[in-house]
Amino acid sequence: MNLMLILTGFIVLFLAELLYFKIAGRFNIIDQPNHRSSHSNVTLRGGGIIFSIALLLYPLYFGFEYGYFLLGLGIISFISFVDDIKPVSNKIRIAFHLIAVALLFYQLDLFNLSIFWIILALILVIGSINAINFMDGINGITGSYALITLCTLLYVNIYIVEFVTTDLLITSIISVLVFNYFNFRKKAKCFAGDVGSVGIAFIILFFLLLVVIKTEDFSYLLFLLLYGLDTITTIFFRLIRKENIFEAHRSHFYQYWANEKKIPHLAISAIYASAQLAINALIIFWMPHTIFIFFLFLIFTTIIFLVCRFAVEGSTRLIGD
Structure with a gap:
């Protein structure tokens, strides 16, 4: 993708985002703060729809090379956008998610694998989509984290192993940059919404x-390590406290920094993105890519993360009296 095409793509998506703001304002698609929110201002919801719009427009110029994936993206983005406007029942939402994931698996030829690997992949994908969605709670965190992840994947695709058309990655990065312009600020113009967080997760x-299948190397899954650690440890502590893990909450580590410690949202987002960037660099340049090292690194970082949470939040908050 040449520079002129990149600039054109940025302008088109920027205008598309502005058009969405007009529509969202007209139909009152807003995020109303409540006692579980980490923000206090009424803000437009669903600005992250630009992630899906960018890739759904992609075939108009580059062709339908990834048709089933894009169809799945369209399906999961549609139900997420509807859910942003008016809550959808869990059964309907799960049904749409499963259809979208099935199309994703078909695109990746995962149905040719044994049932064990299909189930494992399903757990990974559904769990990761929900984790990324749960982590979308403060200004800048979704956009900055996604930008680091996508840019790292672009580096891998160009310099290590080509696993996807580079133009598709660049298109995704442009959409995130457009979103960050409106979201990565003290008073955000818009929030990603479920359509954004679920869409970018997908x-x-x-x-x-794609890169794991191409290389048969699970180490690349660690590009989502920090989100995974925050989500899984939060679920673990909520279970210990006998809380309903399906109810909305403010128990994530990043939420503690934002709500109890009053750390600026953008500072927290920058810390999470920078920490994940450091992890990605370690994985790419220094960590041996073996299954033993993968699990050893996972255990080591989990212990460090737990120690940090206990040191900062305290045992009473994490596990109760």
């Missing part, structure tokens, strides 16, 4: 699964 997981 996109990132497509790229990650």
Whole structure:
């Protein structure tokens, strides 16, 4: 993709985002703060729709090379956008998610694998989509984290192993840059919404699964390590406290920094993105890519993350009295 095409893509997506703001304002698609929110201002919701729009427009110029993936993206983005406007029942949402993931798996030829690997991939994808969605709670965190992940994948695709058309990755990065312009600020113009967080999760997981399949190396899944650690440890502590893990909450580590410690949202987002960038660099340049090292690194980082949470939040908050 040449510079002129990149600039054109940025302008088109920028205008598309502005058009969405007009529509969202007209139909009152807003995020109303409540007691579980980490923000206090009424803000447009669903600005992350630009992630899906960018890739759904992609075939108009580059062709339908990834048709089933894009169809799945369209399906999961549609139900997520509807859910942003008016809550959808869990059964309907899960049904749409499963159809979208099935199309993703078909694109990746995963149905040729044994049932064990299909189930494992399903757990990974559904769990990761929900984790990324749960982590979308403060200004800048979704956009900055997605940008780091996608740029790392672009580096891998160009300099290590080509696993996808580079133009598709660049298109995704442009959409994230457009979104960040409106979201990565003290007073955000818009939030990603479920359509944004779920959409970008679906996109990132497509790229990650492609590179894992191409290389047969699970180490690349660690590009989502920090989000995974925050989500899994939060679920673990909520279970210990006998809380309903399906109810909305403010128990994530990043939420503690934002709500209890009053750390600026953009500072927290920058810390998470920078930490994941450091992890990605370690994985690419220094870590041996063996299954033993993969699990050893996972255990080591989990212990460090738990120690940090106990040191900062305290045992009473994490596990109760």
